Amino acid sequence: MSDGKTGLQLRSLIKKSGELEISLLNVPTPEPGPDEVVVRVEATPINPSDLGLLTGAADLSAVKASGSKGSPVITAKVPEAGMKAMAGRLDESMPVGNEGAGVVIKTGSSDAAKALMGKTVAMIGGAMYAQYRCLKVNECLPLPDGTTPAEGASCFVNPLTALGMTETMRREGHKALVHTAAASNLGQMLNKICLKDGIPLVNIVRSTEQADILRKIGAKHVVDSSSPTFMDDLTGALVETGATLAFDAIGGGRLAGQILTCMEIAANKSAKVYSRYGSTVHKQVYIYGSLDPRPVELNRAFGMAWGVGGWLLFPFLMKIGPVDGKRLRERVVDELKTTFASHYTKVVSLQEALDLSNIAIYAKRSTGEKFLINPNKGG
Amino acid sequence: MSDGKTGLQLRSLIKKSGELEISLLNVPTPEPGPDEVVVRVEATPINPSDLGLLTGAADLSAVKASGSKGSPVITAKVPEAGMKAMAGRLDESMPVGNEGAGVVIKTGSSDAAKALMGKTVAMIGGAMYAQYRCLKVNECLPLPDGTTPAEGASCFVNPLTALGMTETMRREGHKALVHTAAASNLGQMLNKICLKDGIPLVNIVRSTEQADILRKIGAKHVVDSSSPTFMDDLTGALVETGATLAFDAIGGGRLAGQILTCMEIAANKSAKVYSRYGSTVHKQVYIYGSLDPRPVELNRAFGMAWGVGGWLLFPFLMKIGPVDGKRLRERVVDELKTTFASHYTKVVSLQEALDLSNIAIYAKRSTGEKFLINPNKGG
Numbered sequence: 025m026s027d028g029k030t031g032l033q034l035r036s037l038i039k040k041s042g043e044l045e046i047s048l049l050n051v052p053t054p055e056p057g058p059d060e061v062v063v064r065v066e067a068t069p070i071n072p073s074d075l076g077l078l079t080g081a082a083d084l085s086a087v088k089a090s091g092s093k094g095s096p097v098i099t100a101k102v103p104e105a106g107m108k109a110m111a112g113r114l115d116e117s118m119p120v121g122n123e124g125a126g127v128v129i130k131t132g133s134s135d136a137a138k139a140l141m142g143k144t145v146a147m148i149g150g151a152m153y154a155q156y157r158c159l160k161v162n163e164c165l166p167l168p169d170g171t172t173p174a175e176g177a178s179c180f181v182n183p184l185t186a187l188g189m190t191e192t193m194r195r196e197g198h199k200a201l202v203h204t205a206a207a208s209n210l211g212q213m214l215n216k217i218c219l220k221d222g223i224p225l226v227n228i229v230r231s232t233e234q235a236d237i238l239r240k241i242g243a244k245h246v247v248d249s250s251s252p253t254f255m256d257d258l259t260g261a262l263v264e265t266g267a268t269l270a271f272d273a274i275g276g277g278r279l280a281g282q283i284l285t286c287m288e289i290a291a292n293k294s295a296k297v298y299s300r301y302g303s304t305v306h307k308q309v310y311i312y313g314s315l316d317p318r319p320v321e322l323n324r325a326f327g328m329a330w331g332v333g334g335w336l337l338f339p340f341l342m343k344i345g346p347v348d349g350k351r352l353r354e355r356v357v358d359e360l361k362t363t364f365a366s367h368y369t370k371v372v373s374l375q376e377a378l379d380l381s382n383i384a385i386y387a388k389r390s391t392g393e394k395f396l397i398n399p400n401k402g403g
Numbered sequence: 404m405s406d407g408k409t410g411l412q413l414r415s416l417i418k419k420s421g422e423l424e425i426s427l428l429n430v431p432t433p434e435p436g437p438d439e440v441v442v443r444v445e446a447t448p449i450n451p452s453d454l455g456l457l458t459g460a461a462d463l464s465a466v467k468a469s470g471s472k473g474s475p476v477i478t479a480k481v482p483e484a485g486m487k488a489m490a491g492r493l494d495e496s497m498p499v500g501n502e503g504a505g506v507v508i509k510t511g512s513s514d515a516a517k518a519l520m521g522k523t524v525a526m527i528g529g530a531m532y533a534q535y536r537c538l539k540v541n542e543c544l545p546l547p548d549g550t551t552p553a554e555g556a557s558c559f560v561n562p563l564t565a566l567g568m569t570e571t572m573r574r575e576g577h578k579a580l581v582h583t584a585a586a587s588n589l590g591q592m593l594n595k596i597c598l599k600d601g602i603p604l605v606n607i608v609r610s611t612e613q614a615d616i617l618r619k620i621g622a623k624h625v626v627d628s629s630s631p632t633f634m635d636d637l638t639g640a641l642v643e644t645g646a647t648l649a650f651d652a653i654g655g656g657r658l659a660g661q662i663l664t665c666m667e668i669a670a671n672k673s674a675k676v677y678s679r680y681g682s683t684v685h686k687q688v689y690i691y692g693s694l695d696p697r698p699v700e701l702n703r704a705f706g707m708a709w710g711v712g713g714w715l716l717f718p719f720l721m722k723i724g725p726v727d728g729k730r731l732r733e734r735v736v737d738e739l740k741t742t743f744a745s746h747y748t749k750v751v752s753l754q755e756a757l758d759l760s761n762i763a764i765y766a767k768r769s770t771g772e773k774f775l776i777n778p779n780k781g782g
Binding site: 076108109111112275276281289292295299301302304311312314319320321322323324325327328329330331332333334335336339 | 455487488490491654655660671678680681683690691693698699700701702703704706707708709710711712713714715718
């Protein structure tokens with residue numbers, strides 16, 4: 025397969041019957057068009073944002089393995105309640121993997137394409153869990169000499185999401201941020217950005233171990249939601265920072281509402297007259313992840329000036345437009361080995377990515393656990 | 404008291420001990436400043452938005468009456484869980500009543516004030532549950548000749564809220580509306596506005612009786628949330644109207660999430676490719692009331708392009724500015740006896756407003772039940 029004419033590609037299929045099937049297909053590599061290149065993918069991360077497509081709404085507590093070692097097949101059932109949200113993808117075999125990096129091994133006829141021959145590039149656009157990926161030149165980000173594919177594999181999703189948070193803060197008139205699941209790779213990046221840019225950041229974590237990780241990299245405000253004094257701790261940090269915007273990776277449960285409640289208490293500490301509708305300070309939580317799939321529960325003990333909504337990177341990039349998008353991407357490349365360095369707990373092949381013991385770890389979406397797939401590992 | 408030098412004023416007090424006390428105080432009427440007038444209040448509605456201040460978070464299942472017939476006192480307990488939100492008003496005796504109408508009986512020295520002498524005016528600004536109210540000329544809206552205080556009592560809150568919904572729809576790029584508790588006075592106004600302005604409106608009600616009320620005034624899309632086919636009915640109406648913005652008076656429970664879910668299903672009916680993040684159509688629910696005080700529960704089965712937030716009339720009016728605000732107020736006066744006519748189930752005196760049997764009715768916030776206080780009734 026080293027000629028790149030065919031290669032393995034990971035596919036996720038949810039059947040009308042409710043069965044999820046993940047497998048590896050040997051697919052022909054497309055001939056690159058004039059403005060396209062073929063990249064040998066050497067590093068592609070498993071982000072929480074990939075798991076939605078990879079495992080869908082399947083119940084992974086009873087996942088099964090079959091097939092052979094070289095061609096494993098994973099199956100699981102999607103509970104009835106989860107099938108409604110899957111309606112759009114039923115019986116369609118879908119490639120997976122938002123981003124990755126690798127080496128250009130073949131190019132189209134345009135000068136822009138030819139200029140990339142042999143270069144290490146970062147890529148965005150899906151279907152990265154594959155040995156080869158044919159894509160447009162403008163979906164590639166050439167990496168500086170001396171950058172490995174592993175170093176460039178997570179160039180887009182986490183770095184641009186973290187930068188998107190500080191950009192959103194400025195554009196919507198807030199002056200400080202709150203972030204949950206804050207010890208994640210993304211959370212650590214956000215701390216580095218905020219420290220560098222002088223933005224006050226309140227980190228919410230779920231354990232003292234995670235708090236320690238952040239304090240070690242210089243985080244000033246870290247509050248632990250598992251502590252009995254959580255609400256008071258959070259309110260104190262909000263009074264100190266004036267943060268009225270939160271980005272929440274947890275999604276389900278009471279956390280988003282608790283953040284709004286503490287923001288409201290903090291806002292009222294400076295209010296002079298009682299308002300029956302609560303503070304007039306607008307308090308916003310954007311939910312960008314779903315580490316907790318339960319419903320969001322908002323008790324509305326935070327007045328009327330509030331909003332909760334979904335936040336996604338790609339619509340955000342569309343909104344800010346190409347010029348500002350380019351500025352953000354350039355910053356990522358400039359600071360790839362510092363601010364935007366990613367850390368992985370394990371590097372696996374495509375086959376190993378379908379190993380039950382590995383799925384059991386990465387599907388948990390635990391903070392700090394991050395897998396990197398090298399589709400050409402040992403190949 | 405007919406000289407207007409002193410008059411009864413309703414007060415709501417929540418003590419640090421957790422006791423709510425509602426009573427009538429005899430207070431001196433302030434001397435009007437140059438740009439002020441004194442109005443003999445003859446009609447002031449009990450809106451859901453007044454109940455928040457009137458009864459606070461008190462548990463009304465064990466409300467008690469004491470005092471005399473002419474000077475009744477109502478007491479109830481605020482449960483421990485509700486006291487946090489009351490922190491800003493503890494031990495402060497607060498006047499109540501957002502809006503009202505009456506006759507100007509005394510004026511300040513300015514020409515603008517003098518011009519109002521003897522006129523019937525609508526008023527906004529709080530403390531309307533009183534026999535006399537001294538206020539600024541610009542807080543008064545002179546009513547056309549032949550308009551009674553009862554007809555003008557609800558000039559501001561409901562009419563401007565209903566107009567605020569259609570204004571918000573246009574400003575935020577939506578083309579149709581959803582409204583809940585839609586058979587309310589406000590909901591009926593909104594139907595009249597939408598019919599007149601050609602805006603498709605999906606009405607959500609909780610019974611067939613309420614559906615009938617709306618169909619009788621010409622509502623085209625009425626869905627009943629108590630029906631087993633509610634989700635399908637709502638989706639059908641959303642497909643037909645293209646509504647992606649809802650105003651929700653209910654607040655608590657699953658309704659806001661159900662609306663977003665049906666909007667998402669409707670949006671995906673026209674989508675061509677599967678997106679793991681759901682439709683890119685932004686779906687918005689603004690919660691402007693709290694008929695159901697339970698927490699909002701959002702199961703997030705509606706992709707990532709969504710928002711839920713609080714919506715209040717006064718911040719909205721601040722946002723649109725004085726010119727557009729004036730345009731809306733002028734429309735209300737022009738259509739006061741048609742589009743914006745209010746209907747009341749009972750007219751009560753201040754004393755009668757503190758009668759346990761009346762509290763039991765208006766505190767329920769039932770759709771269709773609306774009380775009007777005449778503080779000078781029989782006086």
